[in-house]
Amino acid sequence: MTKKHGFLLFVMAILMATLVACGGNGDEDANGDDTADTNGDDEEVEERVLELSHLWPEGSSPQHHEIVSGIIEEFEADNPGITIETDIYGNEQYRENLSVISAANELPDVGMTWGGGFIEPYAEGEMFTPLDDLVTDDFVPGTVDAFAVDGQTYALPLELNIAPVYYNTEMFEDHGLEAPETLDDLKHIVETLVDNDITPATLGNREPWTGSMWYMYLADRIGGPDVLTEAINREGSFEHDALIEAAAELQELTDMDAFINGFNGLGNDEAKGYFINEQAAMYMMGTWDLPEWTTSEDNPQEFKDKIDYFKFPTVDGGDGDIDSFVGGPGVGLYVSEDSDMQEEAKAFVSHFVQRWGELSVEEAGVIPATAVDTDGMDLPDMYIDVLNDLNEATNLTLYADVQMGQDTEDVHLDMIQALMAGEVTPEEFAENHEEALAQEED
């Protein structure tokens, strides 16, 4: 019997061997192309490898990528014996990957993270190491707080954005409109534009953090800068009158057709397309979009010339002021608790933050989380205006979805969609939030 099957066994053995060999080939490729492969870890003697993963690939963010490469080269030159090896991912890919590698306990020495509720589990799970000794006065007040958990800082912020309302000045002028100062002005603008068959504002609420920013501003202007934050950190209640009223105002704007038809089904990129193609007059978005209105080569100059921005208007009788912003830092750098080169990693993070702060505005159009000295920089006017507004800002409220823990965040985002679709009343909206927040507290 065995004789007969010998042939087949032989065939299978060859197949398996080929398979393994193929895999081996792949490995060789990796080593060939990339001298500092992870495999090098085992046999290291003097050469030490610091792993960095970031989310600025050359394809989508060429300027960011270049600055980072430059920073790495500088650091390697200053620290002989250390090689920095990078894994680069796209944005979504990075998020997905981070949850898997952290579940398997395989974080790189240095990586990027988001703040607020996102960083909490990593801080509490002791995956990231505290970086308090690296915090300097250079950081814009409030930015580091977004990465603090229980009084310790677990990452250093790299960017700072606020969310103004961009508008098409031509469309406003054609209908005798000016940038609004109060919510009533804004409503007047909405009415006028709707009467003239123009979509007042575009909104990609399939990604409800966009609608959330509108809600946050209303809450801030009605109840002052602390109401929402206190509701989230449980010093206050979400059923505060101001928070319910803000929901009612947002619903009223929706009922007035302030937002584009079908906003709950549009993604942010699609929504922005309507603004860029001048099919909607207003668009609220973070200042990370400034390049779109200033330096972008994709958008025609005559369009860019028409775009200006205004601060979200105040509400008569409300407690908020116009220089209070919704915004916050985007990504920050963390150092892994398990890193066997923590000192080097920390030194690298410090160096990164400093150099990034010096280079990022001018070369990549990114407003860093560290103070910017605009002297001698050649920046578009809109950047100068935003940087001035940041200097004069009385308050910066971190995006609500980022502030919240991840369970509440989902309730919040769902509720924003439901509120704007008229599926829940402002009271139910607040009640649902309160319930989720109370539950999370337990």
Added chain:
Amino acid sequence: MTLLSTVKTKQNDSSGLKRLGMGIMYLILVGVAVFQLYPLLWLFFFSLKGNREIFGQSPFALPEDWLWENYQRVWTVGNMDTYFFNSVFITVTAVVLTLLFASLATFAIMRMKWKFSGIALLFIMVGYMIPIHTALVPLFSMFLRVGLLDNHLSIILVYIAYHLPLTVMILSGFYSQLSREIEEAAIVDGASIHRIFFQITLPMTTPVLSTTMIINMIYNWNEFVFANTFLSSDSLRTLTVGIQSFVGQYLTDWGAIGATLVISIVPVLVAYLFLSNRIVEGVAAGSVKG
């Protein structure tokens, strides 16, 4: 479809009606064909536009300026040549082995006589039911432990294991229609079981092998989740993962994504056209059924 068939049944009544029926049917067939071909054209236009044109303008519109530089950017910045080779290597290896292993298993289950064949089929079928995201973290830990992370072998193994159930299920549907006469004749002639499998059964299943080959090829070629999780070196990544490098933190380069999609569809399109001819040719070899 019932409409079509009713029209066809009345063909016998009169030749005028028949001609009308055929006319309507062809009209529908051509209409559907246009509907099915249009996405390729749409994707091609998409790949020659920038974000401004892609979003907010009519999807029918021709590109204003034909942005061929999208392709240039993808090819130079995007490392496409490496990704392309990796995709081909992984896809071909996984497809060939999946078909072989699946055919062996299906033969043992459907053609050979033993008590637990039903259980064996069920064992394999259950593999089709697991949502891949559930398996992600356990698989990652396993590969980490045996040192197969960031290695093409892990991806190939996973592609084979996760497409075997589907392939065996499709094959077993066909094996159940296959006549046993020839196999039985061969046994009488004293042929060995391996000979029966390789020289009789396998050739008889050419049409379905081509079918499963097409399906496996497309699935492996377009697979994203596993490739994204298990491969981290840029030099090992596949085309689908490569697309992600155009998804920015705040700004996504959709034109470049379109160009990558067009580039990546060409090889499968060619392979598909080639293989789908094999389905027809296979009839000659397998026409003993019925």
Added chain:
Amino acid sequence: MDKVMSNKWVIFLYLLPATLMIGVLVYIPIAVSGYFGLFDWDGVGAMNFIGLQNYTELLTDSTFWFSARNSFYLALFSTLALVVYLGVALVLSSKVKGRELFRKIYLIPMLLSSVAIAQLWIRVYDPNNGFLNTFLRNIGFDNPPAWLAERDTVLFAIFVAIVWQFAGFYIIIYTAALKGISEELVEAAEIDGASPLQIATRIKVPLISGVIKTTVVLAIVGSLKYFDLIWVMTGGGPNGASEVLASYMYKEAFNRNNFGYGSAIGFALLILALLTTVVIQKITKSKESQ
């Protein structure tokens, strides 16, 4: 003869590669994820053993049941779509001129990756500039729905996209199966005066019943664990209206860091799929025996 076909060694050898790979790469992760389901674990910190609490929580979790309902709707919808696919395959296997060309064209969308298909259908459903609403406005509907933004339409809209996405997959399987039917049988029926409709329903369909049964299982199980287009086109929204089991599981495990609970959902999904398959097998078996 039976001796050759029931050789235990051969059976073992032929089944080994497939079962070994599925056992190691599919079953172990299934078991591990079922095990994760016994813990309160955020995927990062310490794992707290909580017994069956995640699973009992599932029973009263309204979102879970709502997602399950949507997944079952999709399964139903996909199964009904099989009739259309089969109809197309039957027309393309009858003596229509140019059938090979039509067949090739009809299957082309199958080659597109989910990314491309999602982008295409987002354009189809765009409330203002989309293909569908532009068309509807042109034929006189002033206020067409904003398909993906409304609770009443979102599920149906995505289902249509999914059914379109899988058309090629099933048509190619049916076509290959129909190729296996001998010409003589069909010709004999034609001589007896059978209409094309009769040939299709009375001869061809019964002959490929094994394959049809397989596709029913594939469609149902595939629908229960379906994820891709839903995730990209709506993310389960608006306000959870298009949530399905796989998207809910993904959200819990990867977005909300409830890794234990997410694993429990994944495991429950597997059980549901398994139960459904067993029920289908029972139904089809009892029908066959009648």
